[in-house]
Structures are given as structure tokens and as C-alpha cells.
Amino acid sequence: MRRIAPLLLFVASTAVLGACSRRSPLLEPTPEELQTPGPDSFRVALQTTRGPVLVVAHRDWSPYAADRFYFLVTHGYYDDAYFFRVVKGYVAQWGISGNPAVNLAWRHRDLLDEPVMRSNLRGTIAFARAGPQTRGVQLYVNYANNTKLDTLNGFGFPPFAQVIQGMDALDSLYSGYGNAPSQDSIERDGNAYLKRKFPRLDHILTARVTEAWGDTLTANMSLNRGGFGPSFRGRRGRGGDGDGDGGRR
Numbered sequence: 001m002r003r004i005a006p007l008l009l010f011v012a013s014t015a016v017l018g019a020c021s022r023r024s025p026l027l028e029p030t031p032e033e034l035q036t037p038g039p040d041s042f043r044v045a046l047q048t049t050r051g052p053v054l055v056v057a058h059r060d061w062s063p064y065a066a067d068r069f070y071f072l073v074t075h076g077y078y079d080d081a082y083f084f085r086v087v088k089g090y091v092a093q094w095g096i097s098g099n100p101a102v103n104l105a106w107r108h109r110d111l112l113d114e115p116v117m118r119s120n121l122r123g124t125i126a127f128a129r130a131g132p133q134t135r136g137v138q139l140y141v142n143y144a145n146n147t148k149l150d151t152l153n154g155f156g157f158p159p160f161a162q163v164i165q166g167m168d169a170l171d172s173l174y175s176g177y178g179n180a181p182s183q184d185s186i187e188r189d190g191n192a193y194l195k196r197k198f199p200r201l202d203h204i205l206t207a208r209v210t211e212a213w214g215d216t217l218t219a220n221m222s223l224n225r226g227g228f229g230p231s232f233r234g235r236r237g238r239g240g241d242g243d244g245d246g247g248r249r
Contacts, residue, residue, distance in 0.1 A: 025075045026097075027105045034109070037063070038070030040214025046078075046166070047205040050173060053166030055125065059214070061118045062160035064111045065127050065135065069160065070209065072137060077102070078207040082194050084186060086175040086202075088143065093128055094204065095138035096183060098191030111135040116156040120149040123167050124159035131155070141170055173202045 025033060038059060046053040059066040072078060077097065085093035097103050113133050118124065120142050127135035132155055141163060142149075149157045163170065177198050185193045194201055 025071075026077055026102050029071070029105070029109070034068075034071060036067070036071075038067040039212035042070060042212035043210045044069075044073050044161075044207055045210045046207050048166075048169055048173075049202040049205065051166060051169035053169050054164050055161050056164050057161040058118075059160075062114050062126075062158040064114055065158060065160035068111055068127070068135075068137075069139075073207050073209055076207075077137065078204050080191060080203060080205070081207075082186075082191060082201050082203040083173050084181040084183070084194060084198075084201060085140075085179060086173045087178065088175045090143055090146065091140040092143065092170055092173050093138060093140040095128070096186045097137070098194075100188060100190045103187040103190070106137050109136060113155065114158050116150045116158045118159045120146040120157060120159055123163040125161040125163070126157045126159040129155070129157060143171070174200045176200060 038057075040059050042057050044055045044057065046055065057066045057069055078095065080098050081094050081096070082098070083092050083094045084096065085091075097106070110133050111127070113135075120126065122142050122144055125139055125141050126149075128138040128140050129135045131153070140157075142159075177200070181194060181198050181201070185197075191203075
């Protein structure tokens with residue numbers, strides 16, 4: 001048997017330990033990372049199975065939401081995310097990770113509430129929610145002028161971004177399954193469940209920040225950066241949806 005030099009063994013073991021010690025921001029986000037202000041505004045390019053989509057996020061519309069979106073996109077959270085709920089003339093919803101471990105890590109990382117500063121008009125994007133302080137990672141885009149979502153159930157859904165190119169691609173998302181996909185099953189089994197049960201669903205291939213404006217380092221928040229809101233929710237409360245029913249059918 002060939003003998004491996006002790007130095008090589010040391011280098012190899014050090015590399016393994018280094019790999020094991022690397023922290024994944026998606027699996028172990030720190031409070032400091034999640035409370036760091038993002039840019040004043042930024043563009044995100046979505047490459048989807050229906051074509052490219054360009055989104056602009058505006059921090060002054062909903063600071064907590066824009067900061068969360070920036071963090072998730074810059075760490076690849078929405079890569080390979082499926083549009084699991086598509087209701088023509090209403091909304092398309094996405095944002096449950098295809099990785100069950102990532103879903104578990106974000107299970108109780110809710111955002112504090114914010115007022116609705118912009119109306120839910122066609123092409124605007126907001127975080128889904130099922131009640132007070134339940135915005136987390138799921139998003140929806142408005143297919144129509146859904147102004148009722150501005151005040152629905154007394155809390156409303158604050159848009160923080162808008163589609164500026166590629167709305168036709170989002171309009172063409174496959175909608176034949178409606179509300180059928182189970183959010184619980186996606187969270188538990190990831191994309192394997194969707195590929196097996198709902199093979200015609202469209203998804204995001206990659207989501208990347210392509211341009212940003214504003215100082216992300218010296219921005220001095222006037223908001224109380226209190227971290228996450230309480231983990232109030234039922235089994236489906238983490239995501240919710242545009243109509244405030246928590247994804248229930």
C-alpha cells in the first residue's frame with residue numbers, strides 16, 4: 001500500500017475541517033446579517049422557464065421586505081424556486097425552497113409588520129402572509145390591480161417591488177394546477193414533491209442582483225431594527241398568500 005506523506009494528510013484534513021466549518025447564510029443566518037440594510041433600490045434579473053423577468057425593488061416602499069429580498073437573492077435562495085400557486089387574473093406565488101433543510105432554517109424568521117405604502121397594482125410584488133407579522137420568504141406578483149389586498153383582513157400586503165420587464169413571461173406561467181400543490185408537502189419534501197406530482201409547474205432558474213443604488217454600508221436606519229416578529233402562525237401561516245387565507249383551499 002502506498003504511504004501518504006504526513007504533510008499531505010494534514011493538508012487534506014485541514015481542507016475537510018475548513019469545508020465543514022463554513023457557515024451557510026441560508027442555513028444559519030445571523031441576526032446581524034438579517035438586520036443589515038440593503039440598497040435604496042436594486043434590480044433583480046429572474047431567469048425563468050418562461051423567459052427573463054426584470055424586477056426593481058424599492059426600499060422606501062417597504063424597508064423590511066426589500067432588505068429581506070436583497071439578502072435572500074444575494075445568497076441564492078430563489079434559485080430553482082417553483083411558482084407553486086398560479087391563479088390567472090389574480091396572483092402567482094413562489095418562495096418555498098426546494099431544499100427542506102433551508103425551509104426548516106427559515107421556519108420562524110418572520111418580519112415585523114409595515115404599513116402599505118404602494119397599492120397592489122398589476123406587476124407589483126409583495127411578501128405573502130397569513131396574519132400579523134407572518135411575512136417570511138414567500139412572494140407573490142399581482143396579475144391584476146388587486147387593490148383589495150391593500151387593506152385585506154385589516155393588515156394588508158405591502159408591495160416592495162415591481163416588474164419592469166417580462167410580465168408577459170409571468171402571465172404565461174402554467175396555471176392548470178391552481179391551488180392543488182400542498183405547501184406543507186413542499187416544505188417537507190422540497191422540489192422532489194413538485195416534480196413528482198406537478199411536473200408542468202414553471203420555476204425560477206436563477207435570481208441575481210444586477211444593479212443597485214444607494215449606500216448599503218452607512219445607511220442609518222430610523223426604524224427599530226428589532227429582528228423578527230413573533231412566530232405566530234398555523235401550519236400554513238409561514239407563507240400565506242395574496243388573499244389572506246394562508247394557502248388554504
